Amino acid sequence: MEQSILTINNLTKKFGYLTAVKDLSFTINKGNVYGILGPNGSGKSTTLGIVLNVVNKTSGDFHWFDGNTTTHDALKQVGAIIERPNFYPYMTAAENLKLVCRIKGVDYSKIDEKLEVVGLLDRKNHQFKTYSLGMKQRLAIASALLNDPEILILDEPTNGLDPQGIHQIRKIIKEIAANGTTILLASHLLDEVEKVCSHVVVLRKGEKLYSGRVDEMINSYGYFELKTEKQDELLKILENNPDFGKLKVEGELITAFLNEPMSASDFNKMMFDEGIVLSHLVKRKESLEEQFLQLTDNLN
Structure with missing residues (x-):
């Protein structure tokens, strides 16, 4: 039996007359990489905001894990990057992560471990402001991983990066997934979902057009x-x-x-x-x- 991480039922979100998410249902099971795919304005970020308790839903419901944990407690097992990472520019990467450890109640020993995962261990004593955009994004991923979350949520993780930065982030995502962390990423890039994800939910104007395995979606006979x-x-x-x-x-x-x-x-x-x-x-x-x-x- 597959273990469910997140279940969404008939979720709807309206902003005035605009329906951003419309009657959306899908389930995320442990150990897969899910892509929420859709053009800008298709409701991806709103959906992530709702399940992360940042945006209030209009109707429908969702639950984390088996449904017996409050969202507040469940979110302690979730790592998420949904805005641009905000670190202190004059502090080093390691110092910034120490702050995060304190907030999350995590041991400092995790810092080197996670910096290694994202390939920044050799830059750990450099100030954040000296980092390139790609490195900043990788540090944000390290930060989100400090509490060894069950699921890592990424909103447009490669936005604004150069090709090398994009390649590095995608490689890191695959490695994190290979170690058993479930990943949910929102993207408007087909190519990204095809390369990185095992499952996909395709959204358009807040409605689900398709959800299932990426290989089954690709599996037309040509x-x-x-x-x-x-x-x-x-x-x-x-x-x-x-x-x-x-x-x-x-x-x-x-x-x-x-x-x-x-x-x-x-x-x-x-x-x-x-x-x-x-x-x-x-x-x-x-x-x-x-x-x-x-x-x-x-x-x-």
């Missing part, structure tokens, strides 16, 4: 790009074959989406047997991005 001199005949065959779904025709190029797995060579042989010679045959996999765009477009 599509063929085809050209032949007998275009009409080919289209007829494809239309009558249940292995194919959507067909798109642009000039000479036919794009045929697969409903079932099929290799290019099997398809080629099948066409040959039908007397159709293909002058162009390429098999492609539909990316999560294309599916995501389809998901978000369908509801415009």
